[in-house]
Amino acid sequence: MDQHRLTEYFKRRMPHAREHRVVGLKRISGGSSRETYAFDLEWSEGGQTRTRAMIGRRDPTGGLLKTDREREFKVIAAVHRAGLKVPEPLFLELDASVMDRPFFIMDRAPGRTGMSAFPALEAESTRAKVADDFLSELARLQSLDYREYGLEILGPPKNPEDPARIQTAHWSEVYERDRMGEHHPILSAAFAWLKAHPVVTDRVVIVHGDYRSGNYLYDDNGIIAMLDWEMAHLGDPMEDLGWASMTFWGREELAGGLMEREAFYRLYEQKTGHRVDRERLFFYRVLGNAKMVVICLTGIRDFVEGRTSDSMMPFLELLIPQLFEDLANQLRLV
Amino acid sequence: MLRPTLKEVIGGMQRTIMDALLPELTSPYAQGQAISAIIMLAHAAAVIESAPAYDAAEIKDLRATFAALKRLGDKHISKKSGLRGALAGAIRASAKNPPDRRAMEAAMAAFASAVALGDADDGVARHVRGYIRRNLERSRNLFGGSLPSA
Numbered sequence: 408m409d410q411h412r413l414t415e416y417f418k419r420r421m422p423h424a425r426e427h428r429v430v431g432l433k434r435i436s437g438g439s440s441r442e443t444y445a446f447d448l449e450w451s452e453g454g455q456t457r458t459r460a461m462i463g464r465r466d467p468t469g470g471l472l473k474t475d476r477e478r479e480f481k482v483i484a485a486v487h488r489a490g491l492k493v494p495e496p497l498f499l500e501l502d503a504s505v506m507d508r509p510f511f512i513m514d515r516a517p518g519r520t521g522m523s524a525f526p527a528l529e530a531e532s533t534r535a536k537v538a539d540d541f542l543s544e545l546a547r548l549q550s551l552d553y554r555e556y557g558l559e560i561l562g563p564p565k566n567p568e569d570p571a572r573i574q575t576a577h578w579s580e581v582y583e584r585d586r587m588g589e590h591h592p593i594l595s596a597a598f599a600w601l602k603a604h605p606v607v608t609d610r611v612v613i614v615h616g617d618y619r620s621g622n623y624l625y626d627d628n629g630i631i632a633m634l635d636w637e638m639a640h641l642g643d644p645m646e647d648l649g650w651a652s653m654t655f656w657g658r659e660e661l662a663g664g665l666m667e668r669e670a671f672y673r674l675y676e677q678k679t680g681h682r683v684d685r686e687r688l689f690f691y692r693v694l695g696n697a698k699m700v701v702i703c704l705t706g707i708r709d710f711v712e713g714r715t716s717d718s719m720m721p722f723l724e725l726l727i728p729q730l731f732e733d734l735a736n737q738l739r740l741v
Numbered sequence: 742m743l744r745p746t747l748k749e750v751i752g753g754m755q756r757t758i759m760d761a762l763l764p765e766l767t768s769p770y771a772q773g774q775a776i777s778a779i780i781m782l783a784h785a786a787a788v789i790e791s792a793p794a795y796d797a798a799e800i801k802d803l804r805a806t807f808a809a810l811k812r813l814g815d816k817h818i819s820k821k822s823g824l825r826g827a828l829a830g831a832i833r834a835s836a837k838n839p840p841d842r843r844a845m846e847a848a849m850a851a852f853a854s855a856v857a858l859g860d861a862d863d864g865v866a867r868h869v870r871g872y873i874r875r876n877l878e879r880s881r882n883l884f885g886g887s888l889p890s891a
Binding site: 433434435436588589590591592593595596597599600603717718719721722725728731732735738739740741 | 768769770773774775777778780781784843846847849850851852853854856857858869870873874876877880881884
């Protein structure tokens with residue numbers, strides 16, 4: 408993103424204000440599916456100078472995911488309106504001529520973030536608060552009526568088995584697209600198993616799609632904001648729970664590095680008032696591992712074919728063996 | 742041996758990024774990218790010599806596994822499973838010079854799927870599971886158990 412063009416953009420979008428200034432624009436890592444920029448916007452309004460910390464998320468030239476930024480923006484707007492802990496979405500720009508590629512602007516929440524598992528060195532009290540918030544926010548998300556928030560745009564499933572079938576078909580297609588001619592026996596076996604065992608959901612909820620440690624900002628008082636909503640869709644509540652509790656995102660037996668896995672499920676049941684369906688949970692944990700391998704393959708392909716120069720992309724190759732081990736264990740292939 | 746070896750070139754590139762480029766970079770994002778490149782080059786230097794042996798072991802194992810499956814005979818591989826065709830294709834692929842690894846892996850994908858679905862005979866499943874176990878172990882060895890967390 409370019410400081411001058413961004414300033415001009417804000418002049419057009421905020422005509423009531425004067426003396427717009429974009430300060431400290433810098434690209435930051437994280438949110439790998441889009442280019443992410445941090446900056447402060449200063450402006451004058453009603454005789455007062457104001458400043459707001461913002462984040463710009465621009466479509467990438469390549470990367471981990473091919474997702475629709477308009478959908479992502481609308482989902483963030485909806486859950487923000489519902490009072491969930493998310494950054495406030497501010498502007499959506501679909502005209503690629505403004506900044507080379509579409510982008511959106513949102514509030515920059517404070518706080519820190521970890522990698523895939525909650526950092527082991529954090530204080531026990533912080534970990535406990537984050538764990539509680541993590542499942543409280545998930546329960547709140549799953550309690551929302553998507554129709555009330557205009558999220559029919561996400562395409563409500565028609566039948567109870569559709570969420571499982573649609574997600575399986577989607578990730579299987581992405582695998583076929585991005586496997587670059589390679590065959591991965593364990594992954595092929597996983598998709599064969601998923602196609603043969605579609606589970607039936609008992610209710611359709613808003614699924615974040617990447618609900619896990621590493622995708623929230625937190626401080627000593629708990630979670631400040633859940634991030635990275637680009638894979639949000641309508642589906643089975645067990646999908647986010649299965650993804651969040653995958654061994655891959657955890658540490659030892661701690662789901663997400665937050666709490667022991669069975670305690671995590673019990674707390675989920677307390678927070679939501681719904682029982683954890685073990686069969687569906689297992690299905691979505693298998694799907695989660697398969698999906699994560701496919702996401703890695705997409706990133707590797709884009710790196711190999713020159714659509715992204717992000718030097719993190721080749722690391723994805725190193726993540727795949729653990730996912731294959733998890734899948735092989737789940738499917739009794741070893 | 743041709744000097745510098747590929748491993749030595751990669752090691753030199755790591756030092757170039759570390760000593761010459763990194764101190765000049767002011768953006769934290771660019772610094773992060775440079776550091777990931779250094780780490781990735783370290784990984785490449787570590788595996789570059791063992792990768793050919795990994796590939797050779799993979800091909801040898803696939804070949805041996807399909808030969809063992811063939812020795813089991815048709816009564817262990819039902820006609821309607823489609824695995825007979827996969828096995829025949831894998832045997833042809835393994836006889837090529839060089840062996841067609843992708844075709845063998847495609848056939849192994851069919852066998853692994855049958856095992857996951859419970860459609861494979863016990864004898865077949867034993868050979869397929871044995872291959873997958875060894876394949877995972879080779880991957881663990883290649884990546885040296887130093888996999889970064891995601």
